[in-house]
Amino acid sequence: MGIVERLSGIKLGLPESVKLVAVSKTKSVEAIMEAYNGGQRIFGENRVQEIVDKQPKLPGDIEWHHIGHLQTNKVKYIAPFIDMIHAVDSEKLLIEIDRQAKKNDRQIPCLLQVHIAEEETKFGLSEQELEKIIFNLDQLNLKNTKISGLMGMATYTIDDSQVKKEFRNLKSIFDRIKKKNLCTLVDFKELSMGMSGDYTIAIEEGSTMVRIGSLIFGSRH
Ligand SMILES: *Cc1c(COP(=O)(O)O)cnc(C)c1O
Numbered sequence: 001m002g003i004v005e006r007l008s009g010i011k012l013g014l015p016e017s018v019k020l021v022a023v024s025k026t027k028s029v030e031a032i033m034e035a036y037n038g039g040q041r042i043f044g045e046n047r048v049q050e051i052v053d054k055q056p057k058l059p060g061d062i063e064w065h066h067i068g069h070l071q072t073n074k075v076k077y078i079a080p081f082i083d084m085i086h087a088v089d090s091e092k093l094l095i096e097i098d099r100q101a102k103k104n105d106r107q108i109p110c111l112l113q114v115h116i117a118e119e120e121t122k123f124g125l126s127e128q129e130l131e132k133i134i135f136n137l138d139q140l141n142l143k144n145t146k147i148s149g150l151m152g153m154a155t156y157t158i159d160d161s162q163v164k165k166e167f168r169n170l171k172s173i174f175d176r177i178k179k180k181n182l183c184t185l186v187d188f189k190e191l192s193m194g195m196s197g198d199y200t201i202a203i204e205e206g207s208t209m210v211r212i213g214s215l216i217f218g219s220r221h
Helices: 002-013 027-035 048-058 073-076 093-104 128-138 162-180 199-206
Strands: 021-022 042-045 063-066 084-087 108-114 145-152 188-190 210-211
Touching: 002 021, 002 027, 027 048, 042 048, 042 145, 048 063, 048 073, 073 093, 084 093, 084 145, 093 108, 093 128, 108 128, 128 145, 128 162, 145 199, 162 188, 162 199, 188 210, 199 210
Parallel strands: 021 042, 021 210, 042 063, 063 084, 084 108, 108 145, 145 188
Antiparallel strands: none
């Protein structure tokens, strides 16, 4: 099976309301073009250097999403073109994204990353830190970023019940934040959760955006 067949297979199983981010990290421009010709338009990358290299070589109607941990000092390189930043995990990063977006006269949609996994290695905000950032938004008055929702990564485990529990927790945080801050968070509607190994569970638990790499492009190793 090729990229287009795998892509189609995945899309068939997705509810219409769920967006597919094809995670093309480490994959070639040719592989991305194959997916593009198969109709895919949203691509996700986690390394700034890689996304900056690939973006000019590919069609202009691609929506580029930055999906992994992002260093504050690298925001400037992607600010001119990035369409969404999935893993904003500090107020400092959010402020820098806003500053760079302003320089480029754009508005950049951002998702706040919440730490939901048991593993300590993964990035993300605690619920308390998340609430603090959201509470501060009015005061920060950021004009060039938009908080479009939340993102999270579940524990890497074969225990589906654990993964389910973590996604369910993220969805309940999402619902709670949304309800409490309706006026401030008018654009708050995306819940980015689910990867190759766990996206079906994520969808059951309310994901609106899945980030799938190896299932489309093949294993990275
Ligand atoms: C690599 C990556 C993915 C995709 O992983 P697959 O298991 O290949 O689907 C999704 N989200 C993030 C943040 C990633 O870094």
